[in-house]
Amino acid sequence: MPGKKDTDPKRGPLSLFVILIAATVVAVTGTLLQYRHFVGATEDSLKFQALGIAVSLEASLKNRDLSRDAAAGNLFRDIVTGGRWERIAFLALYDGSGTTLLHSNEHLIGRRIEDPAITSVAASGMPVFGYTTLGTGERVFVLNFPVHIRADERILRLALHPYPAERAVRRAQLQAASILAVIMLLWIMGYFLMRAVKRSEELKKTMAERERLALLGEMSSVLAHEIRNPLGSIKGFAQYLLERSAAQRGEDDSAMTGEYLGVIVAESERLETLTEDLLLYAKPVEVRLQTFSVRDLAEEVIASLRSSPAEGSGAAVHPFVSPGLMLTSDRDKLKQVLLNVVQNAMDAAGENGRVEVRAGLSDAPGRGRTFITVEDNGCGMDPALQARALSPFFTTKTRGTGLGLAIVDKLVQALGGSVVIRSTAQQGTTVEITLPGGTMHA
Numbered sequence: 001m002p003g004k005k006d007t008d009p010k011r012g013p014l015s016l017f018v019i020l021i022a023a024t025v026v027a028v029t030g031t032l033l034q035y036r037h038f039v040g041a042t043e044d045s046l047k048f049q050a051l052g053i054a055v056s057l058e059a060s061l062k063n064r065d066l067s068r069d070a071a072a073g074n075l076f077r078d079i080v081t082g083g084r085w086e087r088i089a090f091l092a093l094y095d096g097s098g099t100t101l102l103h104s105n106e107h108l109i110g111r112r113i114e115d116p117a118i119t120s121v122a123a124s125g126m127p128v129f130g131y132t133t134l135g136t137g138e139r140v141f142v143l144n145f146p147v148h149i150r151a152d153e154r155i156l157r158l159a160l161h162p163y164p165a166e167r168a169v170r171r172a173q174l175q176a177a178s179i180l181a182v183i184m185l186l187w188i189m190g191y192f193l194m195r196a197v198k199r200s201e202e203l204k205k206t207m208a209e210r211e212r213l214a215l216l217g218e219m220s221s222v223l224a225h226e227i228r229n230p231l232g233s234i235k236g237f238a239q240y241l242l243e244r245s246a247a248q249r250g251e252d253d254s255a256m257t258g259e260y261l262g263v264i265v266a267e268s269e270r271l272e273t274l275t276e277d278l279l280l281y282a283k284p285v286e287v288r289l290q291t292f293s294v295r296d297l298a299e300e301v302i303a304s305l306r307s308s309p310a311e312g313s314g315a316a317v318h319p320f321v322s323p324g325l326m327l328t329s330d331r332d333k334l335k336q337v338l339l340n341v342v343q344n345a346m347d348a349a350g351e352n353g354r355v356e357v358r359a360g361l362s363d364a365p366g367r368g369r370t371f372i373t374v375e376d377n378g379c380g381m382d383p384a385l386q387a388r389a390l391s392p393f394f395t396t397k398t399r400g401t402g403l404g405l406a407i408v409d410k411l412v413q414a415l416g417g418s419v420v421i422r423s424t425a426q427q428g429t430t431v432e433i434t435l436p437g438g439t440m441h442a
């Protein structure tokens with residue numbers, strides 16, 4: 001196996017993710033802080049305005065005799081409607097017990113109110129700020145301010161419309177919302193970017209793998225061709241000598257010679273299988289379609305595996321294929337595929353194992369498809385082994401080439417089908433081949 005040197009494909013998307021998170025944290029906290037600062041600042045400006053008005057009102061009321069001033073009730077109303085301070089919602093003056101002495105709304109003069117703010121200002125002499133809701137439903141900013149009028153301690157209540165400030169706050173909210181929207185957009189873009197990066201990474205990997213396999217195929221084909229001819233001579237002459245040594249029984253060393261020659265013939269045959277597999281794997285696949293009975297094919301495959309004692313492991317192979325199943329595909333290629341898969345199943349199942357070959361029309365909706373499954377109760381594969389089983393030259397057998405499943409995969413793909421392997425270690429394996437087409441005749 002070649003060394004795995006490729007850089008971690010997860011690193012690109014990961015760093016992008018980290019950058020996105022950092023940008024989000026910075027932007028969100030920045031926006032939040034700015035928003036809070038802004039809200040605080042607009043409230044401060046309301047406070048200062050209210051204090052300014054209160055101080056100047058105190059100055060003009062200081063020496064006034066409110067009880068004698070007949071028009072006093074109108075004084076506050078005039079201020080509110082006069083437009084000098086256009087943001088005043090209402091004005092009121094209370095004594096320490098909460099009795100209304102003056103009010104911009106004359107109807108309220110003389111009423112007593114219970115308000116902790118008034119009590120607090122009366123007790124401490126410190127201004128108190130807050131909000132209250134008017135009868136109209138409007139929320140207004142309120143200042144309760146201690147004033148001295150002719151040596152009497154009074155409390156001036158001043159309500160301001162906060163709408164310019166609220167408009168500013170709303171603008172800040174809008175700004176925050178748009179920043180959040182931009183961040184969200186960035187996340188969406190980041191998501192798609194990450195997906196694209198991942199896809200291109202995968203594509204690169206499959207391309208590299210394909211290139212590697214193509215090169216491997218070329219090399220194999222050259223090698224196989226070069227080996228085939230000398231191998232044929234070696235095997236031929238060894239067979240010839242074997243026959244001759246058998247004919248000349250009687251000489252002392254003929255038994256030994258015969259055994260050695262037998263080894264040469266067997267090993268040559270093994271090399272022959274390897275070169276055939278190599279060529280099969282390396283050669284481009286030419287598909288020749290014909291319509292045939294799947295059951296006949298399965299029986300042919302099983303018979304041919306049973307008849308070659310060198311490969312037979314003794315496992316019992318049972319076909320369960322309806323005689324009416326007809327398939328249009330490349331019969332020779334499919335036979336090659338089944339030979340490899342059933343051989344693997346027999347190898348895995350061992351002496352007393354059992355292999356079942358099934359085929360039928362898959363009941364997935366849409367176009368017709370034929371499935372062929374080969375199930376064994378053999379040694380099975382763990383997930384790591386299974387992940388490598390299709391790779392060329394991967395084998396766990398002392399005399400295996402590791403090309404069987406690679407050829408299966410290649411041929412089935414050429415036939416427009418797919419191979420799925422389900423396996424559990426120590427329990428068995430099912431190889432499912434799905435091919436396009438297929439009909440059932442009664």
Ligand SMILES: Nc1ncnc2c1ncn2[C@@H]1O[C@H](COP(=O)(O)OP(=O)(O)O)[C@@H](O)[C@H]1O
Binds near residue numbers: 344404405428
């Ligand atoms: N039915 C099976 N049960 C268990 N292991 C299997 C099965 N089929 C394939 N394998 C595993 O996959 C490997 C590769 O199979 P294959 O490509 O046919 O090569 P080979 O048969 O020459 O080893 C085998 O060596 C074996 O470890």
Ligand SMILES: [Mg+2]
Binds near residue numbers: 400
């Ligand atoms: Mg095999």
